[in-house]
Amino acid sequence: MPGSDERRWAFGRQTKDAALDKNSVAFLEKQMPAFDELRAAIEAAVAAHHTPQAQAPSSSSVADEMA
Template sequence: MIEAAGTGGQLAFDGQYVTITRNGFLARATHGRGDKKIPLTAISAVQWKPAGMTNGFIQLSIGGADRQAAKGGRTMNAAKDENSVVFTRKQQSAFEALRAALEQAIASQHTPAAPAASVADELAKLAELHRQGVLNDAEFAAQKARILGS
């Protein structure tokens, strides 16, 4: 579990869900208290503004595309967004680690899985190994039976 505490909220990522927790007076005034649990599969992007002269923020895009606020108003808008957490420069390193884990997890969802080898392909490879002498007759027969489910 990766956690990061910002101003007015915390983020936690367990590999499957991101939980945004709000506590305190500021949270009640802007978002209400409590937790919001978002499945990783619902997050389409992570917007990031590092802390500098002003606070930074991490903002989760849920579903479709988000419009970016005009320069100068981004942090103020993020503070009002229920899917964002604002952080200070001191808190930034924890959010950077969380951001990296989230982006890696999101990207891995979109990496195509290697196509499964067909039964014919597996048998052809097995036959080639047998022909090369890597497998003896008994090993070849056993592996062929395993592939064919016999």
């Protein structure tokens, strides 16, 4: 933006900053298919963890449990 006093980032600066960020993953373009597969597996595991599990019906009654 003309007249702006913001400095433009140096080429590659975002990559260097991302490499220092503990929440970032850096990889080469040729590694993208393997990363996509890993990401899909992680997202599926997280979704499965947050999905309520159906409980098996109890064969005992409340009265049986209290006795």
